[in-house]
Amino acid sequence: MMQYVADGIVFAAIISLGAIGLSMIYNILRFANFAQGEIVAAGAYFALAFVALLGAGVGAMGPVAFGWPLLVSMGFAMAATSTMVLLVDWLLFRQLRDKNASRIALIMAAFGVSLMGRNIVTLAAGGDPINYTFYIPRSIELLPGLRLVPDDLAIIAIAALSVLALHLFLSRTTMGRWMRATAENPTLARINGIDTRVVIRWTWIIGASLATIAGTLQGHIVELRPEMGFSLLLPMFAALILGGVGNVYGTVLGAIVVGVSQSLAVAIGLSAYREAVAFMLMLAILLVRPQGLLGERE
Amino acid sequence: MDFLSVLSFAVFFLIFASFFSLTSLGLNMQWGFTGLFNVGVVGFYAIGAYTSAIVTGPAYPDTLFGGFGLPVPLGYLAAILTSALAAFVVGFVTLRLREDYLAISTFGIAVTIQLLALNLQSVTRGPNGLYSLPKPFSGLSASNLVDNLLYLLICLACIGAVYWAFERMVRSPWGRVLRAIREDETAAAALGKNVFAYRLQAFVLGCAVMGLAGALYANFIGYISPQDFVPIFTFQVYVMLIVGGSGNNRGAILGGLVVWALWSGSGGLIAAVLPPDLQTQAAAVRIVLIGLILVLMLLYRPAGILRERHIVSHEARMGDGARPPAADA
Numbered sequence: 001m002m003q004y005v006a007d008g009i010v011f012a013a014i015i016s017l018g019a020i021g022l023s024m025i026y027n028i029l030r031f032a033n034f035a036q037g038e039i040v041a042a043g044a045y046f047a048l049a050f051v052a053l054l055g056a057g058v059g060a061m062g063p064v065a066f067g068w069p070l071l072v073s074m075g076f077a078m079a080a081t082s083t084m085v086l087l088v089d090w091l092l093f094r095q096l097r098d099k100n101a102s103r104i105a106l107i108m109a110a111f112g113v114s115l116m117g118r119n120i121v122t123l124a125a126g127g128d129p130i131n132y133t134f135y136i137p138r139s140i141e142l143l144p145g146l147r148l149v150p151d152d153l154a155i156i157a158i159a160a161l162s163v164l165a166l167h168l169f170l171s172r173t174t175m176g177r178w179m180r181a182t183a184e185n186p187t188l189a190r191i192n193g194i195d196t197r198v199v200i201r202w203t204w205i206i207g208a209s210l211a212t213i214a215g216t217l218q219g220h221i222v223e224l225r226p227e228m229g230f231s232l233l234l235p236m237f238a239a240l241i242l243g244g245v246g247n248v249y250g251t252v253l254g255a256i257v258v259g260v261s262q263s264l265a266v267a268i269g270l271s272a273y274r275e276a277v278a279f280m281l282m283l284a285i286l287l288v289r290p291q292g293l294l295g296e297r298e
Numbered sequence: 299m300d301f302l303s304v305l306s307f308a309v310f311f312l313i314f315a316s317f318f319s320l321t322s323l324g325l326n327m328q329w330g331f332t333g334l335f336n337v338g339v340v341g342f343y344a345i346g347a348y349t350s351a352i353v354t355g356p357a358y359p360d361t362l363f364g365g366f367g368l369p370v371p372l373g374y375l376a377a378i379l380t381s382a383l384a385a386f387v388v389g390f391v392t393l394r395l396r397e398d399y400l401a402i403s404t405f406g407i408a409v410t411i412q413l414l415a416l417n418l419q420s421v422t423r424g425p426n427g428l429y430s431l432p433k434p435f436s437g438l439s440a441s442n443l444v445d446n447l448l449y450l451l452i453c454l455a456c457i458g459a460v461y462w463a464f465e466r467m468v469r470s471p472w473g474r475v476l477r478a479i480r481e482d483e484t485a486a487a488a489l490g491k492n493v494f495a496y497r498l499q500a501f502v503l504g505c506a507v508m509g510l511a512g513a514l515y516a517n518f519i520g521y522i523s524p525q526d527f528v529p530i531f532t533f534q535v536y537v538m539l540i541v542g543g544s545g546n547n548r549g550a551i552l553g554g555l556v557v558w559a560l561w562s563g564s565g566g567l568i569a570a571v572l573p574p575d576l577q578t579q580a581a582a583v584r585i586v587l588i589g590l591i592l593v594l595m596l597l598y599r600p601a602g603i604l605r606e607r608h609i610v611s612h613e614a615r616m617g618d619g620a621r622p623p624a625a626d627a
Contacts (some may be wrong), residue, residue: 032398034337034405095597104335107401108536109596111337115533116589119582127578230529234409237402272417279406286391286399 002146004267005260010152010221011235012259013159016252017214018229019236020166021207023251026240027183028203029093031106036211036236037229038117039085043212044219044228045125046077051132058133058220063150065135066220074216078209085208086201088113114230121226129223137221155217162213163252166206170248175202183246231275235262238278242285244295253293257281302443309446311562316453317515319554322538323460323547324507329536330544330606331468332500333480335397338404339535341411342505344527345384346377346512348415351428351522353377358428362420370434374513381509382502389501394494400501408529415524427523431516449518456514457551460507464547476500477545530585534561537592543602552604561588 018040025033050073051058059067092113096106139147170176175198181189182199190196211229218228235258243254261281262274270277285292321343328334336342350373357365388407392399415422422428434452435445467473475496478486487493516522534557542553564587568580595602 026398032401034401092593092597099597101596102333104333104397104401105596105600107335107398109593111533111536112589112592112596115530116586116593119585119589122582123579123586234406237405241399241402273413276410276413279403279410282406283388283391283403286395286403290395290399 001267002143004263006146006148006152007266008260008263009256010155010259011262012239012256013156014214014218015232015235015239015259016255017159017162017210017217018232019239019251019255020163020248021211022236023240023243023245023248024179024183024203024207027246027248028179028186029097029106029200031103031110032237034107034110034233035088035114035117036207037231037233038114038121039081039208039211039229040215040218040232041121041224041226041229042084042117042215043074043077043081043208044215044224045121046080047073047212047216047219048125048130048132048224050074050076050080061154063138063140064154065133065137065151066154070132070216070220074213077216078212081208081212082205085204089200089204118226118230125224125226127226129225131223132220135220149221151221155221158213158217162210166210166248169206175199179203234275235259235278238282241282242292244292247292247294250292250294257293302441306441306443306446309443309450311559313446313450313453313518314562315555315558316450316457317511317518318535318538318558319551320453320457320460320511320514321508321535322542322550322554323457323464324504324511325535325539326504326544326547326550327464327468327500327507328504330539330546330550331473331480332476332497333397334393334497334501334504335401336404336501336504337401337532338406338408338411339508340527340529340531341404341408342381342385342508343512343515343531344408344411344415345381346509347516347522347527348422348428348512349377349380349509350374350513351431351516352421354517355428355431358423360419361423364421364428367432370432370517373517374510377509377513378506381512382506385502385505386498389498393497393501408532412524412527415527422524425524427521428516429521431520431522433517433520453514456510460510461547461551468547472496533592534588537588537595540592540595540600540602543604543606545606546602546604549602549604549606553602556603557588 018036021039022033022036025031025036047070051070054069054073056069058065058070061067092109093106096109135151137149137151139149142148170180178189178194178199179202181192181194182196186196189199214232215229218232222228235255238258239254240251241254242257243250243252258278258281261277265271265274265277321339325336325339328336350370352364353366353368353376354370354373355365356367384407388403389400392403416424418424433445433449435448438444438448468476475486475491478489478491479493479496483493538553538557539550540553541557542551543549561584564584568584569577572580
């Protein structure tokens with residue numbers, strides 16, 4: 001049982017990084033970004049391109065089967081994905097905002113971008129699964145009955161550090177305070193001299209960067225496929241809703257609940273229905289506590 | 299090409315277009331008139347298809363449930379009921395909340411149905427699919443032409459019936475409330491309208507029609523498997539509705555026809571022009587193009603080919619182009 005919980009937390013680490021972007025777009029731009037999965041996938045594939053450009057493999061850190069080459073590639077990929085996302089915002093979402101399009105039109109545009117994104121990845125990299133490197137997970141026994149792969153521990157550490165960095169950014173920097181103010185009340189934020197265009201830009205950059213980390217880590221321990229992000233979309237949405245929309249920390253908590261539940265579904269032999277478990281959890285929480293675990297009523 | 303083969307191709311094409319037109323009509327009730335964003339259109343279509351397959355299909359040696367072999371009309375009816383029931387559950391939970399929740403939950407339904415179709419082997423036979431589904435009037439002629447023509451008539455009758463019913467409904471006081479909700483939910487609620495109940499009714503109605511379309515598809519093609527129900531379907535139907543003109547039932551039907559013609563035509567063209575080893579890329583290019591159509595329509599012509607007619611009711615007809623006083627507010 002402990003084993004399944006541990007596996008669930010590794011998955012939770014990845015979906016929470018993806019879902020934070022979803023949560024921030026939801027709070028600041030106020031729409032459900034159905035293209036978030038493709039941002040995750042784009043990040044993973046950009047990292048693949050930089051791994052190939054650097055030509056140094058993925059490296060290693062002691063028992064962990066990836067090292068600085070993958071991390072450096074991931075850093076470049078964060079910049080590349082952010083640039084791409086800003087371009088899409090400038091071409092499409094900004095125009096819809098300027099036209100005062102409804103929230104539904106924004107969701108629908110995101111839905112279109114998601115479908116196009118998946119197929120552009122297929123065009124660029126082919127539809128077959130790719131790996132950064134030939135990776136065989138080697139587990140070590142941490143406690144009796146609890147075996148963990150060093151890479152999984154590294155992933156949890158990277159996710160925890162990313163969330164901590166985000167927390168410091170949101171609570172200590174001016175931009176972070178601007179973001180929270182805009183999420184709370186955009187009109188009041190503008191009246192107080194906050195340039196919401198800059199806030200929106202930073203929202204996309206942070207969301208895309210965290211999504212790139214999620215994609216790269218997922219790509220490392222599983223594989224890269226054009227649909228890799230799309231198949232994470234439902235767990236990410238479930239994490240967002242479970243934790244409570246409007247609360248980034250709630251999203252992380254939601255991700256842990258979703259990750260562990262999906263892992264427990266595997267434990268009781270329902271591995272084929274993992275994503276349905278996320279969906280059922282989501283419907284249940286909407287029925288009982290629509291504001292989510294940590295959310296406040298609107 | 300002789301006349302008969304052209305005719306049978308045309309009939310086959312129109313039958314497929316009618317599945318899309320019917321689904322698009324169902325979506326129009328939700329998106330066009332009420333402003334509900336259903337991301338899981340394909341899920342409700344699949345529920346209809348699988349229900350009719352289970353109710354009307356033969357018993358298979360490797361399934362535990364299904365194979366009732368009942369008459370096809372009962373399959374259609376069951377399809378309408380199950381997709382309406384699924385819509386009721388999802389709608390009941392999410393339609394009280396912000397509109398995004400419906401989008402997310404319907405997306406979840408589509409994913410869940412896909413998982414069930416793939417993995418619930420004892421009912422759906424998983425990836426192997428359900429086969430030998432009965433088709434009404436089959437075997438009347440050697441070339442299938444006569445029974446396809448009759449099937450086309452069934453499809454057209456369904457479209458006609460739904461069109462007639464929906465037109466009556468949206469022009470009634472009930473329909474005016476739907477549009478009021480779409481334009482300004484708070485104002486509609488302030489006038490004492492139960493926004494949740496109206497939305498739920500429109501949502502369930504639309505999904506029931508999608509389920510019927512799925513059932514028509516299953517009993518025509520005779521074989522269904524999970525690959526038939528992929529997310530691109532939802533997307534195609536949105537493009538059809540938006541190109542045709544959302545909020546206009548004729549536009550919904552027309553959009554199904556026009557976009558299906560473009561889609562199958564471009565598919566034939568690409569298959570003919572490109573070498574076989576580039577077909578995967580070709581399929582991707584086609585999807586990117588249809589995505590571009592959607593995005594460009596959203597940006598530059600959100601009204602579609604046939605725009606919504608501003609008619610207050612049967613009794614108070616207004617000329618084309620005239621706007622009801624309320625629209626200026």
